[in-house]
Amino acid sequence: MARIPVAQRRRDFIDAAVEVIATHGIDGATTRRIAEQAQANVAMLHYCYDSKEDLFADVFEFVAGRFREVIEQSDPHTTVLETAQALLRGLMECYFESPSFGATTIELISWARRQHGDRGIAVYDQALQAGLEVMRRVGAEEGVSPDVLEEIPYVAGALSDGFAINFLTYGDREAARAQMDLTASVFETWLTARLEAARTKPARRKRAVKA
Amino acid sequence: MARIPVAQRRRDFIDAAVEVIATHGIDGATTRRIAEQAQANVAMLHYCYDSKEDLFADVFEFVAGRFREVIEQSDPHTTVLETAQALLRGLMECYFESPSFGATTIELISWARRQHGDRGIAVYDQALQAGLEVMRRVGAEEGVSPDVLEEIPYVAGALSDGFAINFLTYGDREAARAQMDLTASVFETWLTARLEAARTKPARRKRAVKA
């Protein structure tokens, strides 16, 4: 067997864990299965990680980091509309390219909800916050109302989550392509109208959305 | 202890199962916990149901039935727009009124996805089909293009699912109220424009959406 440094092994275990969580759920993600998926054995897993919990902490970190990447890569766009569209597209394509990642995200969020609060919300909340920051950055230059900017990550998140659940349930890549376009058009229609309305009568504001 | 007919007991166990699944996930929904939640014991559970699987079959049936109710109650509305809006509102309010029901639905869908196909997809698919039928019924009178009618349940489903995930994660009823309004306005903006576009140039059609 090829000798691999621990750091690389750790990454293998994280990837394996994502795969296993997607296939068997959080509770079904046992050390045995993860080790098998990583083409190693349980002892090897405990050689790299002190405990299963330590590994899962890294899995959380990995997923959250991936989301940050995806969200922040929509930053360099010019207008609020274009940036928001890139944000939504990025999220949907992320799920589309790696259904395992998408499924694992849902599993993690479900699992997090079951625990009473705490760090559980982290993944979802960090993603929403990252999205909000991106929108604020581009929105400031354009003078768009903060109310609108706060709504954008929520709507983009809701739409991409809804897309993910449908896609993961049916697993139909053909249909998913069309749904991505449809979802994007829903978003565009709303945001265009919303930006227009906010510009013409900036005093009028909707109730704040939980960031 | 009061004597209760088996039929009623069964309903208690179904309710209890929904609650436990919401709190502990599918894998955490053990017979013991369900019995405890139903203020009974394991023997009683096996007196009403031959096996855990039999109980879960009833849980599936219950959830699917509840969705049918909610969806079909939006039927009597007059126009396509109003019916679609009632559909989305009904779904969101359903989750809002009973977070346990919403959480259990997500758990069931996640669980279904893990099994290879089969009856697993049932809950999600039945809901989508029921929504489609409602829209077709009202859409026929109005002469709305089938393409548009097929898109409506998908978009309503995606939006309500996205709303549910956010609401269930944060559990903030205050914020959820505002998000329901926001989500509804996204839907209205899109659908109004979509109906308008389909009416003025009915030849132009988007790629079909997986029903």
Place this chain on the structure above:
DNA sequence: AGACATCTTGATCGTCTGACTAACTTCGGC
């Protein structure tokens, strides 16, 4: 009232699978 079916209980069975570990072997750089 009495008897039989219906309901309810606490305790227990056998089994399985979970995370984790000790002791051993092999490889590769110096």
Place this chain on the structure above:
DNA sequence: GCCGAAGTTAGTCAGACGATCAAGATGTCT
């Protein structure tokens, strides 16, 4: 050629799972 990092084998031990049972309590019909 040796020494530590990487990897393996073969477990341990505890807990929880679904399911069942014998026995007691209660209702209902004659």
